[in-house]
Amino acid sequence: xxxxxxxxxxxxxxxxxxxxxxxxxxxxxxxxxxxxxxxxxxxxxxxxxxxxxxxxxxxxxxxxxxxxxxxxxxxxxxxxxxxxxxxxxxxxxxxxxxxxxxxxxxxxxxxxxxxxxxxxxxxxxxxxxxxxxxxxxxxxxxxxxxxxxxxxxxxxxxxxxxxxxxxxxxxxxxxxxxxxxxxxxxxxxxxxxxxxxxxxxxxxxxxxxxxxxxxxxxxxxxxxxxxxxxxxxxxxxxxxxxxxxxxxxxxxxxxxxxxxxxxxxxxxxxxxxxxxxxxxxxxxxxxxxxxxxxxxxxxxxxxxxxxxxxxxxxxxxxxxxxxxxxxxxxx
Amino acid sequence: xxxxxxxxxxxxxxxxxxxxxxxxxxxxxxxxxxxxxxxxxxxxxxxxxxxxxxxxxxxxxxxxxxxxxxxxxxxxxxxxxxxxxxxxxxxxxxxxxxxxxxxxxxxxxxxxxxxxxxxxxxxxxxxxxxxxxxxxxxxxxxxxxxxxxxxxxxxxxxxxxxxxxxxxxxxxxxxxxxxxxxxxxxxxxxxxxxxxxxxxxxxxxxxxxxxxxxxxxxxxxxxxxxxxxxxxxxxxxxxxxxxxxxxxxxxxxxxxxxxxxxxxxxxxxxxxxxxxxxxxxxxxxxxxxxxxxxxxxxxxxxxxxxxxxxxxxxxxxxxxxxxxxxxxxxx
Numbered sequence: 001x002x003x004x005x006x007x008x009x010x011x012x013x014x015x016x017x018x019x020x021x022x023x024x025x026x027x028x029x030x031x032x033x034x035x036x037x038x039x040x041x042x043x044x045x046x047x048x049x050x051x052x053x054x055x056x057x058x059x060x061x062x063x064x065x066x067x068x069x070x071x072x073x074x075x076x077x078x079x080x081x082x083x084x085x086x087x088x089x090x091x092x093x094x095x096x097x098x099x100x101x102x103x104x105x106x107x108x109x110x111x112x113x114x115x116x117x118x119x120x121x122x123x124x125x126x127x128x129x130x131x132x133x134x135x136x137x138x139x140x141x142x143x144x145x146x147x148x149x150x151x152x153x154x155x156x157x158x159x160x161x162x163x164x165x166x167x168x169x170x171x172x173x174x175x176x177x178x179x180x181x182x183x184x185x186x187x188x189x190x191x192x193x194x195x196x197x198x199x200x201x202x203x204x205x206x207x208x209x210x211x212x213x214x215x216x217x218x219x220x221x222x223x224x225x226x227x228x229x230x231x232x233x234x235x236x237x238x239x240x241x242x243x244x245x246x247x248x249x250x251x252x253x254x255x256x257x258x259x260x261x262x263x264x265x266x267x268x269x270x271x272x273x274x275x276x277x278x279x280x281x282x283x284x285x286x287x288x289x290x291x292x293x294x295x296x297x298x299x300x301x302x303x304x305x306x307x308x309x310x311x312x313x314x315x316x317x318x319x320x321x322x323x324x325x326x327x328x329x330x331x
Numbered sequence: 332x333x334x335x336x337x338x339x340x341x342x343x344x345x346x347x348x349x350x351x352x353x354x355x356x357x358x359x360x361x362x363x364x365x366x367x368x369x370x371x372x373x374x375x376x377x378x379x380x381x382x383x384x385x386x387x388x389x390x391x392x393x394x395x396x397x398x399x400x401x402x403x404x405x406x407x408x409x410x411x412x413x414x415x416x417x418x419x420x421x422x423x424x425x426x427x428x429x430x431x432x433x434x435x436x437x438x439x440x441x442x443x444x445x446x447x448x449x450x451x452x453x454x455x456x457x458x459x460x461x462x463x464x465x466x467x468x469x470x471x472x473x474x475x476x477x478x479x480x481x482x483x484x485x486x487x488x489x490x491x492x493x494x495x496x497x498x499x500x501x502x503x504x505x506x507x508x509x510x511x512x513x514x515x516x517x518x519x520x521x522x523x524x525x526x527x528x529x530x531x532x533x534x535x536x537x538x539x540x541x542x543x544x545x546x547x548x549x550x551x552x553x554x555x556x557x558x559x560x561x562x563x564x565x566x567x568x569x570x571x572x573x574x575x576x577x578x579x580x581x582x583x584x585x586x587x588x589x590x591x592x593x594x595x596x597x598x599x600x601x602x603x604x605x606x607x608x609x610x611x612x613x614x615x616x617x618x619x620x621x622x623x624x625x626x627x628x629x630x631x632x633x634x635x636x637x638x639x640x641x642x643x644x645x646x647x648x649x650x651x652x653x654x655x656x657x658x659x660x661x662x
Contacts, residue, residue, distance in 0.1 A: 149494060149497075150494060150497075150498065150648075152648045152650065160643045160644065163480060163481060163643065166480075166481075167481065290640075290641065293640050293641075296640075297635075297640075297642065300631070304628075309621075309624050309627075309628075309647075310621065310624075310647060310648035310650070311628065311645060311646070311647055311648070312491045312494065312646045312647055312648040313491065313644065313645070313646040314642060314644070314645045314646075315642070315643040315644040315645075316640075316641060316642055316643055317481075317483045317641035317642070317643040319483065319641070
């Protein structure tokens with residue numbers, strides 16, 4: 001592990017200048033401070049420093065996801081994480097990020113200069129700049145719904161998407177449906193890719209034909225339904241599975257608009273089991289992701305990573321919540 | 332949750348007879364006792380009963396694996412499990428099982444009648460009878476190196492085999508090897524299947540040809556080497572990756588017997604990083620599975636399952652331990 005002296009030697013500056021850079025003193029230039037921090041991270045100084053701090057802090061970086069109120073997907077994840085972290089006296093900051101922010105700030109450096117010992121990453125896209133940096137980060141990092149290979153400082157957590165989609169297809173198949181459409185979420189998302197592959201796998205496992213007219217990407221918003229439901233109906237869909245519950249609400253609305261009754265005329269399935277899924281008309285059959293437990297487990301894993309226990313991946317079981325939006329296929 | 336009265340009603344016998352059956356009283360027949368236990372399990376009585384017991388017991392069922400001494404693969408796994416379980420005042424029994432035993436005893440019933448609240452399953456084959464029963468078990472169950480779909484009472488734990496094999500192939504590729512043989516472990520094993528698929532995936536990812544003469548199954552014992560190494564050499568192998576360290580010791584011996592120097596003439600890689608890997612001649616480059624942590628995590632997960640937190644899968648990172656049995660390919 002590098003010392004302050006090692007950093008000073010490498011940069012050819014004094015130990016006190018390095019110390020000032022690391023401690024955020026105001027009497028050195030911002031450029032020098034950045035160079036000290038970047039070099040400290042590069043030389044593996046990060047963990048040592050953050051561990052020694054009495055003020056123990058973890059960070060949740062969040063993007064592309066609502067989390068402010070209990071109705072929103074990210075809320076329970078953050079809640080669960082905090083509930084467990086507080087037991088071990090960690091402070092937890094939630095920092096919303098953007099693609100631009102990731103281009104301006106280096107991940108490891110940002111953690112170091114703000115005194116974070118590790119981070120939980122929620123809602124990132126596959127093409128985010130920090131996704132590249134996670135491949136080599138030396139900071140304990142838990143990725144929600146993303147994966148990075150071969151870095152023992154990083155762990156992936158999520159719900160088993162393959163099993164989830166297979167539960168949906170199997171449920172609909174047993175109700176007699178043979179034309180099952182899938183309105184997936186956004187592109188550039190690991191879970192979207194996994195669920196799309198799982199959809200094809202499960203159709204094949206049920207001896208159903210793959211029809212590209214029965215699937216599309218819906219960007220995780222209700223509004224996407226109106227662009228795709230007409231084509232699905234045209235292609236003969238008797239059931240529409242959705243990439244999340246918000247998309248499903250859009251599908252419900254679009255079906256109603258077209259005079260179709262759910263579930264008598266067409267079955268609809270969501271994904272996530274947000275609170276709204278119980279209150280739609282009809283209440284939504286959906287896949288439950290246990291978000292509080294996902295958050296709690298994420299903390300447990302992050303804590304393991306800070307103790308050099310290299311967990312690579314943890315998946316939770318999806319649960320099919322059968323409500324009123326699915327029924328036997330119309331004869 | 333079923334009560335004793337429910338069980339009595341279902342079987343058409345008295346409550347006291349059910350009670351005797353559940354508590355192991357000697358004045359009822361073994362047949363009746365078995366029927367009471369099977370019915371209790373079927374009706375979901377198990378968890379309720381075992382939770383109420385003051386004497387908290389967990390069971391490790393082990394098969395096809397040595398575990399009695401620190402040199403053996405299973406030893407650290409059991410050690411890690413016990414180390415964590417003891418903190419929560421669980422007693423842990425280790426029960427070696429056979430295929431015959433699994434045909435004689437139903438899994439859930441065995442746990443119930445012996446007062447176990449859950450179990451950790453180590454070393455089972457894909458065709459073991461209990462593997463079928465795990466699909467529907469109501470008992471919290473953690474499977475080492477095995478997987479069961481869609482049962483929220485069961486979780487799988489292991490090392491990421493895909494990443495592990497890719498680390499091996501990538502290491503050898505970077506040393507210039509293009510004819511990389513793989514002597515896998517036993518058939519009817521989930522990890523053997525995963526590693527074989529990973530071997531093909533990784534060859535493809537490195538633009539290497541797949542040559543069936545360069546791979547075979549070695550049953551996880553050293554002796555298998557002499558049956559396959561000659562054919563690998565015939566096929567032009569410059570490196571031999573192995574399904575475990577024991578196989579690798581056999582490969583080292585077979586190479587020596589044939590006048591080949593390791594690593595100058597041929598590179599050899601193990602899997603597991605057993606204590607012996609440091610003491611072979613030359614010391615063995617291998618994949619480290621952190622067995623103590625695998626055991627510890629297994630307990631943490633089993634404890635989660637008993638609290639109805641449905642973790643589906645946990646994988647640990649494999650670590651490539653570079654020692655002296657691999658080097659740049661001979662010109």
